[in-house]
Amino acid sequence: MAFKIQRKPKERVELVSLIDMVFILLVFFMVTSFAIRMPMEERGLSIPAPENALGRAQIVIQFIDENDIFWMDETSASVVEEVEEYFGYLSPERLKNKIINDLIAQNRVSLEVLNEKINNLRMRAGQDPFARFFVLIRCPNHIPYFQVIDVITKLSDTPYRNIRYGCVGGTLNQIRECRRIYTVVEEDAQGNRRKNIRIDL
Amino acid sequence: MAFSRKEEKKGISLPGLIDIIFLLLIFSLATFSFTDSSLQEEKGDKGTYDLELPKARITETFKTDDVLQTLLFQIENTDSEDPSSPKVVYVLWPSWEDSLDINQAKMNAQRDSLFAVFPDDFLRMSDRDFTRTSACTLMHWALQTYKNEHFREPSLANTIEIRAVRNTEFRIINYILEQCSAYGDTIPRFTLRTLSGQEVASGF
Numbered sequence: 001m002a003f004k005i006q007r008k009p010k011e012r013v014e015l016v017s018l019i020d021m022v023f024i025l026l027v028f029f030m031v032t033s034f035a036i037r038m039p040m041e042e043r044g045l046s047i048p049a050p051e052n053a054l055g056r057a058q059i060v061i062q063f064i065d066e067n068d069i070f071w072m073d074e075t076s077a078s079v080v081e082e083v084e085e086y087f088g089y090l091s092p093e094r095l096k097n098k099i100i101n102d103l104i105a106q107n108r109v110s111l112e113v114l115n116e117k118i119n120n121l122r123m124r125a126g127q128d129p130f131a132r133f134f135v136l137i138r139c140p141n142h143i144p145y146f147q148v149i150d151v152i153t154k155l156s157d158t159p160y161r162n163i164r165y166g167c168v169g170g171t172l173n174q175i176r177e178c179r180r181i182y183t184v185v186e187e188d189a190q191g192n193r194r195k196n197i198r199i200d201l
Numbered sequence: 202m203a204f205s206r207k208e209e210k211k212g213i214s215l216p217g218l219i220d221i222i223f224l225l226l227i228f229s230l231a232t233f234s235f236t237d238s239s240l241q242e243e244k245g246d247k248g249t250y251d252l253e254l255p256k257a258r259i260t261e262t263f264k265t266d267d268v269l270q271t272l273l274f275q276i277e278n279t280d281s282e283d284p285s286s287p288k289v290v291y292v293l294w295p296s297w298e299d300s301l302d303i304n305q306a307k308m309n310a311q312r313d314s315l316f317a318v319f320p321d322d323f324l325r326m327s328d329r330d331f332t333r334t335s336a337c338t339l340m341h342w343a344l345q346t347y348k349n350e351h352f353r354e355p356s357l358a359n360t361i362e363i364r365a366v367r368n369t370e371f372r373i374i375n376y377i378l379e380q381c382s383a384y385g386d387t388i389p390r391f392t393l394r395t396l397s398g399q400e401v402a403s404g405f
Contacts, residue, residue: 014217016213016214016217016218016220016221017217019221020217020220020221020224023221023224023225023228024224026228027224027227027228027231030231030232031231042364042394042395043394043395044362044392044393044394044395045392045393045395046360046390046391046392047390047391047392047393048389048390049378049381049382049384049388049389049390049391050378050379050381050382051382052378052379052382052383139371139375140371141324141370141371141372141375142324142370142371142372143370143371144367144368144369144370144371145365145369145370145371145373145374145375146367146395147371148371148374148375149374149393167375167378167382168375169328169371169372169375
C-alpha cells in the first residue's frame, strides 16, 4: 500500500486581512492621539464686547447664585400689571415689594431652564434676521465668571448675530431695593403699543 | 487515466472587501470637516437674504506654546495649589520683534513688574475703591496703551485675550469687559482662553 504524504498548504498572509488590520491600526492611532492631545489645548471663545449703555432690554438675566437665576422678559409685564390692578390699594412701598416678590416667584429658574429659554430665544433670533434682541446680564461679583461667559457665548452664537448684550455687576437685592417698579405703555419700532416694565434703580 | 487538476479560484473575498469599504467610510467620516450649511446664505432665490456677516469664529483652538498675537490678561491664583489664594493678573505683551509664547511673555511680565495682586477683600470693595486697586489700574493702563498703539481705528480684528482660572470672580472679568465696552467698536471683541479637560480645575 502506498502511503500518501499530506503536504501542508503554504501559509500566506492574506492581502485583504492585512489591509484590514492596517486600517484598523491607523484609525485607532488617529483617534487615540487626538484624544490624548485634547486636554493640552486651549479653547478660545471669541465673544463680542458688551454694550453697556443705559437703555432698555427685552430680557434681563439676573444671576442669584450659580444655579439660581431670575429671568425677566416681555411676559413679565402682565404679572406687574395684574398686581397693579388688584393690589393698587397698597402703599407704594408694599406694592413694589408685592410686584417684585411675585415676579421672582414666577420667574426664578435653574440653569437648565435658563439654557432652554436661551435656546428658544436663539431660535427666534435665527428665524428673523431683522429682529433685534438686547439681553441685559446682571451678575453678583463673587460668582465664577464662567457662568456668565457660558450665557454670553450662547447668545453670541446665532446665525444673524442679532442678539446683543450688556453685562453689569449687580445683585437681586439691588432690584428688591429699587425705588419703583411699574408698567408703562410704549410704542415699539413698528408702532405697536405695548406695556413694558420700568425699574428705577 | 487522465488527471484533472483542480485549481482554487483566486479572488478577493467579499466579506473582506465589505470590511475595507466600511473602514474607509468610517475613516473618511471621522476626518471630514463638516461645514455648517445653515450659515451659508443662498443667493438669488426668493425669500433669502444676502447679509454681510462678521467672519469671526466663536471658537478656535490654541496650544499653550502658541505665539502671543495680542494683549493678554492672565489671571491666576498666587498659589496654583490653593484655589482660595489671592488672584494675580499678569499683563502679557506680545512682541513684534521676537515671537513670544505665553510662558516667555509671563517671564517678561514678571521681569518688568507688569503684574499685580488683587486685595483679599476686593469683593467687598465699592466700585470706586475696586477700580483704584493696583490690579485694575494696571489693566486700565495696559488696555489704554495697547489700544493707542495698535487699535487706532474700529475693526473686527481688534481683539484682546483673557486667560483666567475657572474660579476667577465675575468682578475681575467684568472690569475688563467694561473697559472694552468703553472703547466701543475700537475693541469689539475679546477672546477668552479656557483649558479643556481636567486641567481647567487645576488652573494652568
